[in-house]
Amino acid sequence: MIYNTSNEEDAETREMLDRLPAPPKPMLPPEGYLEQLAQSFELLQKKPIAEPIAANQNSRFAWKTFAAAAAILLAFGTIWLYQKQDMATSDKVQVEARLSSDEIYMYLMLYPEEIEETELLASLVLNANPTAPSKSQSPTSFSQPILPQEPVTSAALKEILMEELEGESLEDLL
Amino acid sequence: MADPTKADEAFKILVGHYGKPLYAVLYRVLENHPDTDDALQNTFIKAFRGFAGFRQDSSLSTWLHRIAVREGLTLLEKRKKHSSNTNIDTTELPFLPADSPFDGDKATQLLIRAVATLPEKQALVFKLRYYQEMPYEEMSTALSTSVGALKASFHHALKKVEAFLLAHAEII
Numbered sequence: 001m002i003y004n005t006s007n008e009e010d011a012e013t014r015e016m017l018d019r020l021p022a023p024p025k026p027m028l029p030p031e032g033y034l035e036q037l038a039q040s041f042e043l044l045q046k047k048p049i050a051e052p053i054a055a056n057q058n059s060r061f062a063w064k065t066f067a068a069a070a071a072i073l074l075a076f077g078t079i080w081l082y083q084k085q086d087m088a089t090s091d092k093v094q095v096e097a098r099l100s101s102d103e104i105y106m107y108l109m110l111y112p113e114e115i116e117e118t119e120l121l122a123s124l125v126l127n128a129n130p131t132a133p134s135k136s137q138s139p140t141s142f143s144q145p146i147l148p149q150e151p152v153t154s155a156a157l158k159e160i161l162m163e164e165l166e167g168e169s170l171e172d173l174l
Numbered sequence: 175m176a177d178p179t180k181a182d183e184a185f186k187i188l189v190g191h192y193g194k195p196l197y198a199v200l201y202r203v204l205e206n207h208p209d210t211d212d213a214l215q216n217t218f219i220k221a222f223r224g225f226a227g228f229r230q231d232s233s234l235s236t237w238l239h240r241i242a243v244r245e246g247l248t249l250l251e252k253r254k255k256h257s258s259n260t261n262i263d264t265t266e267l268p269f270l271p272a273d274s275p276f277d278g279d280k281a282t283q284l285l286i287r288a289v290a291t292l293p294e295k296q297a298l299v300f301k302l303r304y305y306q307e308m309p310y311e312e313m314s315t316a317l318s319t320s321v322g323a324l325k326a327s328f329h330h331a332l333k334k335v336e337a338f339l340l341a342h343a344e345i346i
Contacts, residue, residue, distance in 0.1 A: 023282070024282050026198035
C-alpha cells in the first residue's frame with residue numbers, strides 16, 4: 001500500500017485501509033497539454049473566471065443571515081405585542097383597584113361599626129400580592145387581589161366618611 | 175508584476191512546476207479532461223492574480239492545492255446545476271466508461287466503482303484522502319469542514335467501500 005499518512009487515522013480506520021486495493025495511479029495530463037497551457041498566459045488573463053465556491057457559500061450565508069434576522073425581528077415583535085397587552089391589563093387592574101376601594105368605602109358606610117376594623121382591612125389590602133387576573137375570573141370580582149393607589153388608614157377612611165356624611169354622625173345615619 | 179515578459183515567465187514556471195500534481199488532484203475530483211482543464215486554468219490565473227495575498231503561512235504547494243480543490247468544487251456545483259440525473263443507483267454496479275483512463279488491475283477498478291457509489295461529499299473526501307493523501311488540515315481549509323467531520327466522513331466512506339468490495343469480491 002502506498003498510503004503513508006495513516007498516522008492521522010485511528011486503529012480501526014488503519015485496519016480498513018490495509019485491506020483496500022491500491023489506489024489508481026495519478027492521472028497525468030495529455031501530452032503537450034501543460035506546455036500549451038504555459039504558453040497561453042496572455043490569453044488566459046482575459047478569460048472571465050467563474051465565481052468561486054466561497055461565493056456560493058456566501059450566497060447561502062446571506063440567506064441564512066436574512067432568515068435569522070427575520071426570526072429575531074419576529075421574536076422582538078411578539079415580545080413588544082405581549083408587553084403592550086400586559087400594559088393594557090395593568091391599567092385595567094389599577095382602574096379595578098380604584099373601583100374596589102370605592103366598594104370598600106360603600107361597605108364601610110353601610111356598616112360603620114366595622115370602621116374600627118379598617119386598619120386590619122387596610123393592611124390586608126395593602127399587603128395583598130397583586131397578580132394579573134385570570135381569564136376565568138370576573139374583572140369586577142371583589143375577591144381578586146387589588147392594589148390601592150394610596151395607603152388606606154383608619155383616620156383617612158374616617159375623614160372620607162365624614163365628608164360623605166356631610167357632618168352627620170354615623171349614629172344619625174343609622 | 176508590471177513587466178509583461180517577467181509575468182509570462184513566472185506563469186510558465188508556475189505551470190511547469192505545479193501543473194502535473196494539480197492536474198492529478200483536479201482529475202480526481204472532476205473525472206474528465208475538459209473540466210479538469212478548465213479548473214486548472216482558473217487555478218493558475220487565480221493564483222497568479224492573488225499572489226500578493228499569499229501570506230506564506232502555508233507552503234506554495236498547499237496554497238495552490240487549496241485553490242485547485244475550491245475550483246474543482248465550484249465546477250462540480252455548476253455541473254450539478256446543469257445536470258438533472260445526478261443520482262447514482264447503488265443497487266447496480268457502476269461501469270467504467272470504455273475509454274476510462276484508469277489502467278489499474280481489477281481490484282483497483284472495482285475500488286473506483288465502489289467510490290462511484292458513495293455520496294458526493296464522502297467520495298470527494300475519500301479521493302482526496304486515499305488517492306491524493308491530502309492531510310486533514312489542508313482538506314479542512316479547502317473544503318471549509320472541520321477535521322473531525324472529515325475524519326468521520328472518511329471512516330463512513332471506507333466502511334461503505336469495504337462493504338461494496340466484499341459484496342462484489344467474486345468479480346476480482
